[in-house]
């Protein structure tokens with residue numbers, strides 16, 4: 001995705017970008033609004049693999065987040081295959097040379113700018129007025145956002161096209177993808193509640209998630225802690241499902257449990273109980289605390305605020 005941001009961003013200067021953009025007469029940025037066109041090229045051998053890669057990813061994103069329709073704003077009238085007048089009338093090529101490239105460039109607040117504005121900015125002539133009407137008609141029918149998306153991934157591409165790529169591009173892109181996939185993490189909470197037979201209210205869950213981030217300055221331990229919390233590790237239970245073999249669901253410490261999930265492996269198992277009581281005793285002595293041997297506090301990290 002970072003490659004796409006680079007294609008769009010006029011301030012991005014790089015050798016790889018020159019190479020990428022030199023492959024076809026039609027600017028790659030203008031392809032991004034037309035998923036059928038992208039699909040055609042992904043399936044053909046007209047472009048090299050390193051261009052197909054990013055395009056393929058973008059094509060999948062368009063499908064996943066249903067931004068297909070909104071992404072049309074990235075098209076350029078002159079190359080827009082659905083805008084018939086541009087295919088018959090060479091004058092639109094001149095428009096593009098004069099600077100009328102993409103739709104986003106000639107719109108404001110989801111409306112096509114007036115003919116007067118375009119005339120002033122791009123030096124259009126009176127005889128262009130009919131073409132303007134054709135364009136406006138098509139824009140209102142097929143390009144205009146049905147629903148504006150203020151923070152989506154498309155916004156990143158549009159900002160980049162305007163020469164304002166986001167700082168920390170990858171983090172921003174990632175955050176967008178997560179939000180648009182509506183990745184809700186409460187199912188993790190529900191699984192803990194079910195296994196440990198407890199209730200974790202929203203406030204406690206938030207505290208738990210926060211303490212994973214703030215517990216240590218060490219990236220390694222933060223990651224480990226996060227993996228424990230989100231149930232990353234493969235337990236006997238999971239293994240038995242993979243292998244379709246109930247034998248494999250037995251606790252690997254031979255504690256007698258025949259269906260060992262996360263709660264059992266990390267907390268409940270009788271073989272690990274002495275470990276926890278020792279650890280808690282040490283923490284309480286060294287830090288002068290009075291933590292009780294509670295799963296939510298000690299394992300999940302619902303630590304007292306102070």
Ligand SMILES: [Zn+2]
Nearest residue numbers: 251253255269
């Ligand atoms: Zn066990």
